[in-house]
Amino acid sequence: MADKDAMWPLVIADEVARALKSGGPVVALESTIISHGMPYPQNVQTAREVENILRDQKVTPATIGILGGKVHIGMTDEQLEALAKLGPACRKVSRRDLASVVGARADGATTVSATMLLAHAAGIRLFVTGGIGGVHRGAGETWDISADLTELGRTPVCVVCAGAKSILDIPKTLEYLETQGVCVAGYNTDDFPAFFTPRSGHPVSCRVDGPEAAAALLEAQLRLGLSSGIILATPVPDALAAEARVVEEATARAVKEAEEGGVKGNEVTPFLLKRINELTGGESLKANIALVKNNVAVGAAVARAWAALPGKVASSKL
Numbered sequence: 152m153a154d155k156d157a158m159w160p161l162v163i164a165d166e167v168a169r170a171l172k173s174g175g176p177v178v179a180l181e182s183t184i185i186s187h188g189m190p191y192p193q194n195v196q197t198a199r200e201v202e203n204i205l206r207d208q209k210v211t212p213a214t215i216g217i218l219g220g221k222v223h224i225g226m227t228d229e230q231l232e233a234l235a236k237l238g239p240a241c242r243k244v245s246r247r248d249l250a251s252v253v254g255a256r257a258d259g260a261t262t263v264s265a266t267m268l269l270a271h272a273a274g275i276r277l278f279v280t281g282g283i284g285g286v287h288r289g290a291g292e293t294w295d296i297s298a299d300l301t302e303l304g305r306t307p308v309c310v311v312c313a314g315a316k317s318i319l320d321i322p323k324t325l326e327y328l329e330t331q332g333v334c335v336a337g338y339n340t341d342d343f344p345a346f347f348t349p350r351s352g353h354p355v356s357c358r359v360d361g362p363e364a365a366a367a368l369l370e371a372q373l374r375l376g377l378s379s380g381i382i383l384a385t386p387v388p389d390a391l392a393a394e395a396r397v398v399e400e401a402t403a404r405a406v407k408e409a410e411e412g413g414v415k416g417n418e419v420t421p422f423l424l425k426r427i428n429e430l431t432g433g434e435s436l437k438a439n440i441a442l443v444k445n446n447v448a449v450g451a452a453v454a455r456a457w458a459a460l461p462g463k464v465a466s467s468k469l
Contacts, residue, residue, distance in 0.1 A: 164225025170211035176454035179270035182216035186260035195235035220256030264302035279450035285324030304331025314344035349386035366456035401430035
């Protein structure tokens with residue numbers, strides 16, 4: 152289903168459009184994790200499994216990606232397959248890159264910032280990802296700060312994630328988010344999680360216990376008309392903690408190798424993902440997938456709780 156404004160190349164899947172119009176629960180999903188996060192066919196298999204977690208909970212998934220210059224809000228199985236086969240050949244798209252990819256009628260996988268922006272454009276209030284970007288260590292020299300943080304400061308979407316990776320400067324990331332006016336809510340925790348590490352040692356700005364409390368926070372944010380987003384920081388489950396420690400050790404080693412090898416800019420994340428997977432014998436990828444699935448389960452519960460609120464702020468912009 153095409154958006155009413157023909158100048159905006161937004162294609163909204165029928166199931167997503169129906170859910171939005173009826174006020175049903177919808178959760179947005181990014182596509183970079185498909186194209187750049189893991190190899191084919193594991194990437195498309197994971198994408199399908201994640202969508203099925205949502206559908207099993209009666210929540211409509213809206214995977215967002217760009218094919219042939221068209222922005223898809225919700226993708227068919229064939230489109231997911233096409234994106235997965237493209238892999239790293241598919242352009243990694245942040246807010247900065249949207250116009251160039253759409254204008255060139257190219258293919259693109261959306262990062263956190265682009266997915267947030269596009270979800271908001273479609274009227275989707277909740278977005279689930281693995282972890283957000285942040286302020287990189289040494290940013291005082293490099294100014295390397297993720298566009299995710301500025302997007303969170305200007306786009307009213309609730310982002311369910313496992314915090315930010317421990318390779319980032321967590322204190323500066325939280326300070327930057329405070330400056331942007333972003334509510335960092337801990338889901339059943341007072342401590343900001345650092346992706347595979349459930350506790351970073353730094354406090355969140357507030358705590359919510361359970362999906363109903365998280366839904367109430369989202370509704371209050373929307374009713375107040377705040378233009379900033381919400382981070383719903385969800386700690387990695389205890390069952391993954393031991394496995395996560397191995398990944399953390401490999402991450403520290405990979406970061407050191409990247410620094411010594413002069414890896415910079417947007418080459419850093421792909422290098423780290425590949426190297427960490429090698430160092431852990433593939434275990435990091437398994438842990439990453441399990442972490443994302445846990446975030447998706449939390450996102451589904453919150454989406455259902457928010458959809459059940461009487462008189463909630465309308466979600467559809469169609």
